Amino acid sequence: MSKRSIVPFGPHHPVLPEPIHLDLVLEDEKVVEAVPSIGFIHRGLEKLVEKKDFNEYVYVAERICGICSFMHGMGYCEAVEHVMGVEIPPRAKYLRTIWCEMSRLHSHLMWLGLLADAFGFESLFMQSWRMREKILDMFEASTGGRVIFSVNKIGGEMKDMDGDMLKGFLKILNEIEKELRELSKTFLDNKAVNSRLQGVGFLTKQQAHDLGTVGPFMRASGIDRDTRNMGYAAYSDIDFETITSNAGDSYARTEVRIKELFQSIDIIRQAVEKIPSGEIAVPVKGFPDGEYFMRVEQPRGEAVYYVKGNGTKFLDRVRVRTPTFANLPGMLETLKGSQLADVPILILTIDPCISCTER
Amino acid sequence: MPENIIIPISPDSLLEEVLKMKNSECRLVQICSVRLEEGYELSYSFGKDYDLYNLRFTIGDDEEIPSITNIYPTAFLYENEIHDLFGVQIKMISVDYQGTLYRTDKKTPFK
Amino acid sequence: MKLLTFAKTELHNLFSKPATRLYPQEPRVYPERTRGHVENDMDVCVFCGLCSKKCPTGAIIVDRAAKTWSIKRFSCIQCGYCVASCPKKCISMRPDYTQPAGEKSTETFTQAPKDDQSAS
Numbered sequence: 001m002s003k004r005s006i007v008p009f010g011p012h013h014p015v016l017p018e019p020i021h022l023d024l025v026l027e028d029e030k031v032v033e034a035v036p037s038i039g040f041i042h043r044g045l046e047k048l049v050e051k052k053d054f055n056e057y058v059y060v061a062e063r064i065c066g067i068c069s070f071m072h073g074m075g076y077c078e079a080v081e082h083v084m085g086v087e088i089p090p091r092a093k094y095l096r097t098i099w100c101e102m103s104r105l106h107s108h109l110m111w112l113g114l115l116a117d118a119f120g121f122e123s124l125f126m127q128s129w130r131m132r133e134k135i136l137d138m139f140e141a142s143t144g145g146r147v148i149f150s151v152n153k154i155g156g157e158m159k160d161m162d163g164d165m166l167k168g169f170l171k172i173l174n175e176i177e178k179e180l181r182e183l184s185k186t187f188l189d190n191k192a193v194n195s196r197l198q199g200v201g202f203l204t205k206q207q208a209h210d211l212g213t214v215g216p217f218m219r220a221s222g223i224d225r226d227t228r229n230m231g232y233a234a235y236s237d238i239d240f241e242t243i244t245s246n247a248g249d250s251y252a253r254t255e256v257r258i259k260e261l262f263q264s265i266d267i268i269r270q271a272v273e274k275i276p277s278g279e280i281a282v283p284v285k286g287f288p289d290g291e292y293f294m295r296v297e298q299p300r301g302e303a304v305y306y307v308k309g310n311g312t313k314f315l316d317r318v319r320v321r322t323p324t325f326a327n328l329p330g331m332l333e334t335l336k337g338s339q340l341a342d343v344p345i346l347i348l349t350i351d352p353c354i355s356c357t358e359r
Numbered sequence: 360m361p362e363n364i365i366i367p368i369s370p371d372s373l374l375e376e377v378l379k380m381k382n383s384e385c386r387l388v389q390i391c392s393v394r395l396e397e398g399y400e401l402s403y404s405f406g407k408d409y410d411l412y413n414l415r416f417t418i419g420d421d422e423e424i425p426s427i428t429n430i431y432p433t434a435f436l437y438e439n440e441i442h443d444l445f446g447v448q449i450k451m452i453s454v455d456y457q458g459t460l461y462r463t464d465k466k467t468p469f470k
Numbered sequence: 471m472k473l474l475t476f477a478k479t480e481l482h483n484l485f486s487k488p489a490t491r492l493y494p495q496e497p498r499v500y501p502e503r504t505r506g507h508v509e510n511d512m513d514v515c516v517f518c519g520l521c522s523k524k525c526p527t528g529a530i531i532v533d534r535a536a537k538t539w540s541i542k543r544f545s546c547i548q549c550g551y552c553v554a555s556c557p558k559k560c561i562s563m564r565p566d567y568t569q570p571a572g573e574k575s576t577e578t579f580t581q582a583p584k585d586d587q588s589a590s
Contacts (some may be wrong), residue, residue, distance in 0.1 A: 031470035035454065039443075039461035047469055052526065057524050059549045127479060130489045137501075144563070150549045150556040158554065159503065182479055190475040210445055212386045212433050230409050293404065293411055304404070306391050329433040358461070 002027045011040050015039040015118050015344035018354035026340060028284040034335040036328055042358040053079055053313040054288055057153055059063050066147045070103045071298045073152035078232055079294035079307040080154050086284055092156040092229055093234040094275040100233060101264040106135040107299035108257045111351045118344045119196040127183055131176055138169050156281025166272045173265050184258045201334040201346040204248060213330035214323050215301020217350045219244045220252035229298035250349045287313050298323055298353045322356035365413045370424060377427045380405045390437035392445045394462050399447055428453035444469040500565035505548040507568050510539050512581045514560035521552035521561055540578040543568045
């Protein structure tokens, strides 16, 4: 008879960029159950909305997480704009789209690097992050920040990108696309890499639906849903197809994310081509009164921003349901029955962002 | 634009309504609590494709509500979250952390 | 499945320049928009105090009587809210970052007495 033992995993573990703790119940080397505990970096940012006025809170929302910073700011702004009935100018919508896709690029490239690091391919990690560095430089040139962008405000954007800057970015993106094509061969075709990813952490379509998973994690299990299709920002004018895979294993998740990288580059190209000229912000008067559930597609999946205003400058409630929070039950499911040595890879394939999760 | 519907229900019919959602193949999107002057306003959001249905009801400070983890097992994280942060009392959660999901200095900081 | 998929990248890296910079011998050139630190043009400032009210972290302290404007450099989060809300547009964001220091300090700027005022 096999012996049961409990192995604590985290909160500090070389593979984890952020603290999450898992109690792994093992039967020999096999995981039979995993119980998560979070709450190591809970900052109570949702409560802070009662102390900061709704304009100031944009800066707090951006600081929920350092990777999805732009989209947190934008999701909050769009939610408040919906409550107040503000229609932002078309140029601002396109700018948001471009920055959103740049965020996706840098987040997915970072994830590819972390994945390579998790299966011990250090130079692949360096290559991914070298490419990501170019995106961060693009962010710094256009917004003034590498991590926190502070360009969103309620009613539009604060900074504009002129034609020369956008053209320069397209040139850099062309280079990145070329390098990425080369790099994706290693992720998708290399024998050693494949043996770590294929057939590991299987999640069926039904499970993915029942467990409420979101984002590339869900799409790799064959569910065709991408919140961008709802048409926030300028996505309604842009032509793109949801990327899915039917395999449902770690390899499929890598494949979906790599294809999304190429898709993001394509979306930026379309947006730069179609971007209209004009104002980038409209003045906003009055205070939000009402509520709205705004959903945006972050690199990790669908995020929900719930805003409830009471007609004063302080909002009653802001709630952020982040993609990692929704993906945790799915991750626990994939852990069941896996080998202890695969646990780091399985945790990484949902692209966990714990700062987001705990807010 | 996809629908964003709020359905007001009574706290007693929660399980019944959630079961209806389950039967129409919705996924659980989130559970959100808002602190009112007295009591809480709870929203259970369910998604189908791109539509969002929110079951909305209010409860008093000391009222207890049943857990929906029997119907949606993934709700355990959301239920523990609103229990830990707001102090909403929920009975029979499948994985009950007993207030240790968020290890905050102060108990129920959002209350 | 293939073998040696990484060989091309490795060979390329072997014969190309490093991606990193020889810092600090080769200093970093910041783009124009970089939010490095906040600067105030003291000659234009009217000490309305709007920047200190708007600052999310309370890093700016304005003393109207003494005509001083102070900033806690290590509390500032470079969000640019003061720059956006300044009515005289005398606050600006400069690209260079605040230098690291052993202690958190407050920088105070005082407005030089204006000539026309001293004459009258």
